[in-house]
Amino acid sequence: MRRRDFLRGGASLACASVAGSCGAARAAEPARAWVGATIWLGDGQIIDDATLVTNGERISALAQGASVPSGAQVMQAHGFILTPGWVAVETALGLLEIELERSTLDAEPRADEHGEPIHAAYSAADAYNPLSSLIGVARREGVTNAVATPRGGLVSGTSAWVELIDHFPGRALVREDLALHANLFELRDNSRPLALSRLRNALESARLYARSPQAFDQGQTRELGLSPLDLRRLSQVLGGNLPLVVRVARAADLLRLLELGESYQLRLILSGAEEAWTVAPQLAAARVPVVIDPSDNLPTSFSALNSRRENAALLASAGVPLIFSSFDPYSVHNLRQLAGIAVASGASRSSALRALAFEPARAFGMGNEYGLLAPGKLANFSVWTGDPFELGTWAQEVVIRGRSVSTRSRQNELFERYRDLSRVPRGRAGLPPADGQTKR
């Protein structure tokens, strides 16, 4: 039996194992048990002094006093809070490196196309890079999964459900073509009626295509104006096989989209939704999930004049399924701060927690496996030193499919390199002493 401190100077999780090493296990994950933790299940329920047991990549038991299998690694987790791994949605995570360096951008076409094109077959899965430097920064703050999402154009393409694993190669892509994403916010070339008519036309074409793809292939249909792959993808949103996520802000646009959703039987998710609080009852009645940034409160455009900080609280209390996003891929790590902001602005703690994992997993059709800590679900969770929404806590451990993953990024390496400036070379004025620990 041996113990290890997870972090110098901080509180430590004690790890004790009869079987042997407590280091991150490879291959088959051994059974592990976190004992005595406060567990925020993800749906709003909280269990104090509980035990969570994992076996392989799944949770095998979760309860107060759940029995720990013999041979399991036991983590004394008193004083720690366990939550589901956060799910980052509406993010270009893994699809770009440096926003202003076009050569690193895969979140949207690199050429400046005119007229807000329809790219239904544009698939995030074709670009997702599990080694992107953005991923470690997000994972360090408890993000275990993302809906990697393309952007731009009228129809941006399909997203992918990914796991923020720390090893390569590995299974980062869990499901591709997860949802189709469209954009009706701040259109550059299209007015609203033009954009919506083009979207309707595309859906009509897709319907025609779906009736007989063979007829289309044999040139027996009228000109549909889109490629077969685009048509196939669009046809999947008809009837709700694939969610259609639409970026939209203005209250009137939200209502218009609800009508569109009804007429084509779409499984809508509305995103951005700065003015959603003004039409909360309609959204709740339509059971349409809404993705917002709860820190938004500025009238940043004439489409979002009624943006206000209470958006989250008002939507949640109206019963709208609520999801939080930072949208900006470089601030995915701030998801938990956004939840804190929502709570400070009147949202309940349970609705804020649901918005980080449970609701996004459910909205994107991954709720069977993700978003809730319960026996049988995948063991994707974080172990927090305290209230995860607070600014003075951190994730002591992040677990993906039962395995402790790295909470380091290149930012940590930079910090360590420059922690002691006497070790930094400065030409002839001073080279650092030869040191086996100097990295790279």
Next chain:
Amino acid sequence: MVLSMRCRPRWGAFGVCCSVALGCAAGIHRGPLPSPPALPWESQPAVVSDVESPQIALVGATLMTGAGSEIPDGVVLFEDGRIDAVGPRSSVKVPAGARQIDVHGSYVTPGLIDTHSHLGLFGVPGLTGNDDGNEATRPVTANVRAADGFWPQDPALPRALAAGVTTALILPGSANLIGGQGVAIKLIPGRSIEDMKFPGAPPVLKLACGENPKRVYGERKQAPSTRMGNLAGYREVFQAALEYGAKFSDWQARQQTWQREQRSHDKPPQPAPLMPPRDFGLETLLGALSGRVLVQMHCYRADEMLGMLELAREFGFRVRAFHHAVEAYKIRDVLAARGVGVSTWSDWWGFKLEAYDTIRENLGLLSEAGVHAALHSDSASLVQRLNQEAAKSLNAARRAGVQIDRNVALSWITSNAAWTLGIEQQTGSLEPGKMADIVVWSGDPLSVYSRVSEVFIDGLPVYERGAQRATDFELGQGAELGQPQERKPEPARPGATEAAP
């Protein structure tokens, strides 16, 4: 404390506050460099009447002074715009006539200061008609002034105030090598910038190195298109400023000779020597060279900041602070030794190559090394949570084993920020004699759950929770048509805010 402790700035002919407390820190430099006549906008005496504000005592809160200390169950007493006394309840006698506000359970801090803001310049909504932040028509525009583009009805302003921000440095954008002159404001509502200017704040010049100028002009196939071009551009204009100054020196000498000759009647009457044509941009640069104008320089990379310090040495100016400066931690020893400040974010990174090496311990390491470190927003959204960003930086430092006191974290957005603007004798801490710029918080300001209950600027109550003043722009825009109704304002007593959930 007694009234005689107060600073009552007097106003000199050049709008420069020369009180004892200020020690003429902001005074016109009388060094070896030539001085053309005062700039037109500086030659008018700044008319700032003494503020009349009621005598108020905030009683019972935990005071975080911004100057490094924390006082439980404290009292802040202020009147007529200035703080009279700060201390534990037992040591501060509250005069009988003072309005006592029980803020037990709350926290009180100095008003927050944002050292890098474009509020009112890049107003919201972000429309063409509001886009007044970059005079990107040539790479050096030292003659333009943020004050001239400032829109006092920017809806972002009352939101920043509601987040406890009482002072901000409004800067031109960073498209240009020299973007123009900044202006320090108080976030007190007014009809024009003249109502909002921070009295006695030193003039500021905004410079930008790195990717922005070379991208903006490079895309137009103009200079600068490289970092080499950036530095060449700086050298050209600073040299021009020196030569311009020399012309004035020459003119001044000739004028003195002329006056002497006219008085002594040695020679027949001659016309006075002609003053050289004036160039207000070059005069502003001369002000920067003389130290009268504070240089605030947008710069990300460590090597580039060191390069700018070499440039500063060549021409003999000082950099007050590097802004953004995400790599400042790499050169914190140099910055500390040379007294150069840093204004940066807690965690912005990656959006461009020069922002790639951000670390979240930056501020902690800078403070540990003794650098004047401040946390800025550069954003109409982030300015509304400066306290949270400071808390995040504090946490990142602690997590990495850099021991930083929580009151140091507060100084990043109060006293250190005031130093960056050159107004540290006036505001930025709860100390007798300072301006009564004060924020009452519902709880610990470093908690995500705490909200601003009340804000005072110059001792005047300018904000109360739930009573945010809509700007002209927002009136009648339909917010009130939405459902459900606005939440009721909190009770008037600031201590009666919600408990942290």
